Each structure stands twice: as structure tokens, then as C-alpha cells.
Amino acid sequence: MANKKILVVPGDGIGKEVTAVGKLVLDAIAQKYHHQFSYDTALIGHVAIEATGTPLPDESLTKMKQSDAVLFGAVGHPKYDNDPTAKVRPEQGLLKMRKELGLYANIRPIKLFDELLDASSIKPEILKGADILFFRELTGDIYFGEKGRKNNGNTAFDVAEYSRYEIERIARKAFEAARTRRKKLCSVDKANVIETSRLWREVVQQVALDYPDVTVEHQFVDATAMLLIKEPTRFDVVVTANLFGDILTDEASQIAGSMGMLASASIGDGTGVYEPIHGSAHDITGKGVANPLASILSVALMLDISFGLTTESNAVIAAVDAVLKAGYRTRDIANSSTQAANIVGTEQMGQLVLAYLK
Amino acid sequence: MANKKILVVPGDGIGKEVTAVGKLVLDAIAQKYHHQFSYDTALIGHVAIEATGTPLPDESLTKMKQSDAVLFGAVGHPKYDNDPTAKVRPEQGLLKMRKELGLYANIRPIKLFDELLDASSIKPEILKGADILFFRELTGDIYFGEKGRKNNGNTAFDVAEYSRYEIERIARKAFEAARTRRKKLCSVDKANVIETSRLWREVVQQVALDYPDVTVEHQFVDATAMLLIKEPTRFDVVVTANLFGDILTDEASQIAGSMGMLASASIGDGTGVYEPIHGSAHDITGKGVANPLASILSVALMLDISFGLTTESNAVIAAVDAVLKAGYRTRDIANSSTQAANIVGTEQMGQLVLAYLK
Numbered sequence A, B: 001m002a003n004k005k006i007l008v009v010p011g012d013g014i015g016k017e018v019t020a021v022g023k024l025v026l027d028a029i030a031q032k033y034h035h036q037f038s039y040d041t042a043l044i045g046h047v048a049i050e051a052t053g054t055p056l057p058d059e060s061l062t063k064m065k066q067s068d069a070v071l072f073g074a075v076g077h078p079k080y081d082n083d084p085t086a087k088v089r090p091e092q093g094l095l096k097m098r099k100e101l102g103l104y105a106n107i108r109p110i111k112l113f114d115e116l117l118d119a120s121s122i123k124p125e126i127l128k129g130a131d132i133l134f135f136r137e138l139t140g141d142i143y144f145g146e147k148g149r150k151n152n153g154n155t156a157f158d159v160a161e162y163s164r165y166e167i168e169r170i171a172r173k174a175f176e177a178a179r180t181r182r183k184k185l186c187s188v189d190k191a192n193v194i195e196t197s198r199l200w201r202e203v204v205q206q207v208a209l210d211y212p213d214v215t216v217e218h219q220f221v222d223a224t225a226m227l228l229i230k231e232p233t234r235f236d237v238v239v240t241a242n243l244f245g246d247i248l249t250d251e252a253s254q255i256a257g258s259m260g261m262l263a264s265a266s267i268g269d270g271t272g273v274y275e276p277i278h279g280s281a282h283d284i285t286g287k288g289v290a291n292p293l294a295s296i297l298s299v300a301l302m303l304d305i306s307f308g309l310t311t312e313s314n315a316v317i318a319a320v321d322a323v324l325k326a327g328y329r330t331r332d333i334a335n336s337s338t339q340a341a342n343i344v345g346t347e348q349m350g351q352l353v354l355a356y357l358k
């Protein structure tokens, strides 16, 4: 019997709706497998700014550090997007959380449920068999370097930075994962132009010597953006820097049919954070239509990676699979052949997964 | 009758093979429409390093400045890709050319020839009608900022930089183009994290005030990477920074069926440079299978943009269209329904286009 303290951090927009469903799934798992999960919640993002003036209050951070895992929603608000001069922004909360918790490895599995073969804009015959595990570095790069203005505000700059140490630790995680899979690793950079990418490639080449059983290729980020769509099945494990990982994993969400299906784990020195890769989606907030499956699959990742509960994790994935097999779809993964009666909202999708879990 | 000096700069790999075909098309146009095109050639990239020790010899640069237009191939070589510590690299020649010629606007039209609807990995019903014009900023960003190592070589850094002026001039070019099209402009940035992106968004918002007839949207680069595949028809003109443009246009090549179909124009203060967006492709170099259509379509862009020869430009595009309609394909754009006899090599594809031109 596991005894775990889980912090639910809904954040902004649909974050609240989807983490609520994720928590119900955690409850169901606890009941079925006789674990004890206790919960607390904390603020981050726009809702935290509104309540406290800061996007990640100390109290939230303390609670995160004291938890066994964090179930995270999303941050962001159109208000700040439309105002590039805003000094306090929801995303600062997210970045601070990643940095303070040392979450240097963001793991994003891109796997298509067979039933969703037709939900993608990519041809089914191209997608069939695609199964990619992304390792995105999460606490370095242009996200965290010095940034600012000069020349009376007329020039802006951002510094991208990577140390050998930062590259090596994420590379090792990716190589270890490749060993348990199809033993292929693709490292993505822009070493023909960027110095941080050249160091990246150098370090990955060195680390590769310790994993002779893993076949390594190096691709430029532009070529990778093309290859992901052209031939997604050529990839197994992909490891890349923070910014490239941000772009490529959003793109790769199309391989899984919808962004609403993709979960991620952010791990590192302490508490792990589990979250959908989708954003706060204010355009659909409060409408009850958001796809909760990414949050549910984030719970599956949490059970597996932070708690070592593989059986429980697989049970969650199997329940999602069963619901999809039964024909149920949220709007984002429905297509012309979906029966109208099978198109369900956030809560109903959650209830269906719970029913299959029990 | 136009009298033009055209510099052919093949560069590396398949650059030589495809620009040779492009030049034949220029010849055919000169003959048919009674223009005088004179030619010279110059070295760049790996071949220039081999011959002179530097990736862009002064002689090449001088010739470029004295030409009316440059027909460019590609640069790059696996030798440097595998050696991240190499100090002299082919790509430095390309970047220096862009900077020295002031080529701040890289224009990449993404348009699917109807006959290639099935060549793409994306579903035809998603692609139908897609027609995107990319404006990629080409002389700023992380490509040209300070870069180097510190901490005894254990940390690498790259500085991304943009001034208001640099953003404004590319934004205006993009808005002007939008006016002649469907009057929609999407500006892509990462303003929720990056300071150069915040300045980018600020400036584009200001420039937009001068173009009230153009509908503007701002998208984050990660969301754009997803939307390009999910819903390519939602885009008209897209304007973005150097690095994001590099990644997104390679990705968008899948909308056009193959990278082998995409041409680009780099323009700015002086001589314009016209080139395929594909690279040197050493894996297929010398095999005679490279698709020359991107180089031929680059010629079409040159005729139109640098020489104002619209009829001639349209004739080239029509000839390409006719060859595709007749069923001919290079390997990269063939699919299972292509008859084996219709799969042609580089030279033969060139001859077919020439036949339709005459």
C-alpha cells in the first residue's frame, strides 16, 4: 500500500477542468488498489497573480517541495499575450517552478491510440506504428538566460546557454530510456549555426560512447520538423534542448491525433510534475468540452514514474483505450464518422474512464 | 528586352545538379522571350573551403554584388556536421552572404500543385487549398548574435538579438504582400518567454496600425508548429524571426508534398538570391535523382521579383504544372500510383520542363 501526498495545481483556463478529472482518476486508483492518496492544492499563473500579485507564491512552491508529486494543469492568459510589455506574466510561474524544483527532464511520450488513427491530419498509413519518446531539456537554454533591452529599449536580446553538465544529465536519461525501447536515439540540434548546439552535439557524442548498444543519429531541428511529419515511425527516443523541444513536441502532438491526448512528466532532483502538454485554452474554458485524457494520462505517468505503480498506471491507460474503443470522443478527437451521441464533454469522458477503471 | 547578369552559385552536394537545370530554364526563357542573360559562377561552402580555405571568398562576394541576381544551390557537408568543433564551416559562407548582401527578407511560398495532393504525408482533404507565403527574417536573431564558450569551454552561449528597425522592415514587407493576397497575416513568436519575441510582437502590433485592411493574428511558435499540420489552410502570410522561420518552413514543406518542390527568394538592400529551401543532401549527391523543380521554381521567383518579368515567371510555373499533370515525378514526389516509367531523374525532369516551356 502506497501512501502519497499529491498536490493538485490547476493553474489557468481549462487547467482547472482537466485536473479535476485527473484527481477523480487518482481517487479511483487509490480505492481499487488500496493506496492512500492525500491531496492539497496550490495557485500558479494568472490565478495566482490575481490572488497574490505573483505567478508562483512561496506558499505554492513550499507545498510543491513537500509533495510526492504534482498534478499540474496549465498557465497563461490572453491578457498578457496581447500585452508584450507586461512585466508580471503567468508563464514566469511555470518557469520558476521548473527551475526551483530542478525539473530538467521533460518526458513527452507520443503514442497513437489505434482507435485515433483517423483523428489526425496525417495519413493513417504514415502514422501506423509511430511511438516516440521525447526528452526535452527543461531548465536551460534561451528560456533561462539573461534577457532584456538595450539602446533605449530599441533592441531586445536573449541569451541561450548550456553547460556540459546540463546536456549530459538529460542525454543520459534519454539513452537509458532508449535501452528499454527500440535502442534508437535521435539528438536534435542546430549545430551548423548555434554554439550551444555544437556543445550539445559534442556532449551527446561523448555520452553515446557509454551506450554502444544504442544507435545514435544527429539531426538538425529544421530537418526534424519535416521528418516528424514525413516519416514519424523513424523515431524512437528523441532528445533535444528546451526551445526545440517545445516546438517539436507541439508539432508531434498531431501524430497522436490531438494535443488533448498528450501527457508529460517533468522530473529531476525532487518532486515530479505531471501535466498535459496543451495550454490553458481560454477559447474553450468553462464550456465543459476540454479533453481530459491528457490529464488522465498524466496521472498514469505519475503512478509509473514517481510512485513505481506500474500495474495501476497500465490500468489507467487500458481504461482510456477501452473508452476510445467503445467509440467515445471529445470534440477535438472526433471526426465525421463519430456518432453524435458518442461525442462527450470533459466530465462525461472522465466518468467513462472511471467506469472502465472500476 | 531585359539584359541581366546572373551569377550561378551551386555550392555543395546536389546544389550543382539542380542549379545546372535552373540555368537551362533561364536560357530557354531568354531565347523564347528575347532577353539577354549572361552568366558567371562563384564558389561558396565546402567547395570554397577546399579551393580557397574560406567558405565565402571575397571574389565570390564581389561577383554577387555586381550581379543582377544570384541563382544559389545549397551548402553543407557531413564532415563538419560530425565534427562540432570545426572552426571553419560551409554554413558560415551562406550566413556571410546573407549579411553582406543585406538579404533580410527570405520569402518562401508554400503552395501545393494540385497534382501532388497525394504526395504529402498529410491528408488531401486537409491540404486542399493551402497557400502560405512565409516571410522569414534572415539577417538577425540567434544566427548573428555573439556566440562562444566560457568556463574553460564547459559552457556555450548564443545571443539572440533584434532591433525595432529589423523587425519593422520585414513586417512591412509581409503586410504589403498580405494586401495583395487574402489580407491575413500571422506573426509568429514566443512572446510568453522570450524578450526578442516581445519586442517582435510590440513592433508588429504597431506596424499593423498602418494596415487596417489586413487581419492580424499572433501565434506562439509551438502552437504554429502544430496548426501548420492540423489546419494549413488557416494561414495566408506568415512572418517570423530567423530561427523560427527556419524550422517552420522546413516543416511546411510537407504541405507542398516535398522539400524538393520549394523555392525561396532572399531579398533586401541589393542583389536578390534565389534558392531551393532544401539542403545539400549528400546522401543523394551525384546519383542524378535530386528534384530540380525547387531550383526551377527559384528561377520563376527571380524572373518575377528581381526582373519584374511576370509573364516569363508564370510560363515557368505553368511548364512545371504541365509536367506534373502529364504524370512525371522525381522519386521524392512519386507514390504508389506513379507509373514506373514516369519516375524520372534530375536531368530528365529538366528536359521535360524545357519541352513544355518551348
Ligand SMILES: CC(C)[C@H](C(=O)O)[C@@H](O)C(=O)O
Binding pocket: A075, A076, A091, A094, A246, A277, B192, B193, B222
Ligand atoms: C507556457 C509555456 C511557457 C510553455 C513552454 O514554452 O515551455 C509551454 O508551451 C510548454 O510547452 O510547457
Ligand SMILES: CC(C)[C@H](C(=O)O)[C@@H](O)C(=O)O
Binding pocket: A192, A193, A222, B075, B076, B091, B094, B246, B277, B279
Ligand atoms: C544551412 C543552414 C545554415 C540554413 C539556415 O538555417 O538558414 C538552411 O537551413 C536554410 O534554411 O537556408
